[in-house]
Amino acid sequence: MNGKLKFRNALAGKNTGRPPLWVMRQAGRYLPEYKKLKQEYSFLEMVKTPELAKEVSLQPLKRFDLDAVILFSDILVIPEAMGQPYHFRDQGGIEMEFSLKGKDCIHRLEAEGIEEKLSYMKDALLLIERDLMDKKALLGFCGSPWTLACYMIQGGSAEGFPKAVEWATHHPKAFEALLEKISFALRQLIEMQMQAGVDALQIFDSWHSLCPKEKAWDWSLKWIKEIVENLSDPCPVLLYAKSSKERLKTLCQSGVSGLSLDHGIHLQDARSMLPCPFVLQGNMDPAIMETNPELVRAETMRILDSMREDSAHILNLGHGIRPNAKIECMDALVETNLSYPY
Numbered sequence: 001m002n003g004k005l006k007f008r009n010a011l012a013g014k015n016t017g018r019p020p021l022w023v024m025r026q027a028g029r030y031l032p033e034y035k036k037l038k039q040e041y042s043f044l045e046m047v048k049t050p051e052l053a054k055e056v057s058l059q060p061l062k063r064f065d066l067d068a069v070i071l072f073s074d075i076l077v078i079p080e081a082m083g084q085p086y087h088f089r090d091q092g093g094i095e096m097e098f099s100l101k102g103k104d105c106i107h108r109l110e111a112e113g114i115e116e117k118l119s120y121m122k123d124a125l126l127l128i129e130r131d132l133m134d135k136k137a138l139l140g141f142c143g144s145p146w147t148l149a150c151y152m153i154q155g156g157s158a159e160g161f162p163k164a165v166e167w168a169t170h171h172p173k174a175f176e177a178l179l180e181k182i183s184f185a186l187r188q189l190i191e192m193q194m195q196a197g198v199d200a201l202q203i204f205d206s207w208h209s210l211c212p213k214e215k216a217w218d219w220s221l222k223w224i225k226e227i228v229e230n231l232s233d234p235c236p237v238l239l240y241a242k243s244s245k246e247r248l249k250t251l252c253q254s255g256v257s258g259l260s261l262d263h264g265i266h267l268q269d270a271r272s273m274l275p276c277p278f279v280l281q282g283n284m285d286p287a288i289m290e291t292n293p294e295l296v297r298a299e300t301m302r303i304l305d306s307m308r309e310d311s312a313h314i315l316n317l318g319h320g321i322r323p324n325a326k327i328e329c330m331d332a333l334v335e336t337n338l339s340y341p342y
Helices: 003-011 032-038 043-048 050-063 077-081 103-108 119-132 145-154 162-170 172-195 213-229 245-252 267-273 286-290 293-306 327-339
Strands: 068-070 086-088 094-096 137-143 200-204 237-240 258-260 279-281
Touching: 003 068, 003 137, 032 043, 032 050, 043 050, 050 068, 050 119, 077 145, 077 172, 094 145, 103 172, 119 137, 119 172, 137 145, 137 172, 145 162, 145 172, 145 213, 162 172, 162 213, 172 200, 172 213, 213 245, 245 258, 245 267, 267 279, 267 293, 286 293, 286 327, 293 327
Parallel strands: 068 137, 137 200, 200 237, 237 258, 258 279
Antiparallel strands: 086 094
16 A cells, blocks of 8 residues: 555545654755755755755655655745845844834735745655655645734744734733734645645644633634635645643544644554544654664654554654654665554
């Protein structure tokens, strides 16, 4: 069974045998071929050049027998397309060209014409799909409205995003207007990725944990639900939202097909709360990928044993793979999954 079919079966809760495998942020970062390419091109040049985005997206597949490819891009292409560019700080982190400070800033954001402005993403996806020849699954992605709003209001990366939390707390009408505009832009982006043939989408609500429990729905999840419910055609949507086990059922109310779980949550606990065919993805600690193959094999076996015969499990890390991950550790993860006896 090829990777594409295995991935689709897992998304439908009908997989038999080993779980499909891909890794969040698998394109770039830790790969020497990516680092070499980055000496010639900036991150944004690679994102916005379809041929380069395709090359980086497929680099992991040339080394490892993975079941899915995820587009090499960035969640902040949406604020940029809306008129709020960004760049990377020399010391690390994101810097928006300006921060949103009120209703006038929201009014100036342009949420129309996203497909045209981000056509380079569709072009890259079509190039990747042609190379995959229907043998591997193709994944698209985007940031959540809440997570994007955090960067847009704060003006870049910041511990706890205090300006965004303050605005959401004390200026709810303006904040809702911003989320509505971001959601409209995101729906266009997702539709474009669907038209390019993606098998599934992943929404990254990376800063969900900053939402107080009583505000998690209004600030984050209701907007994700609105996006999912307004897609023109059904498409599996996976949600990554770092949060506690107590919020899992609330996360599911967003209407997504599955959750990508942080490594702080036990998979069996999550499965007891969220039975098949709801998809669970994860959830190895990314830090293990910086140790040695023996530890990786042992942890992979532990996860596979715990989810044995689970028909809706996708093997993955509990967060994105980090720059210091070792190639031999990634090899061990893939080989252990491929050889696991069912």
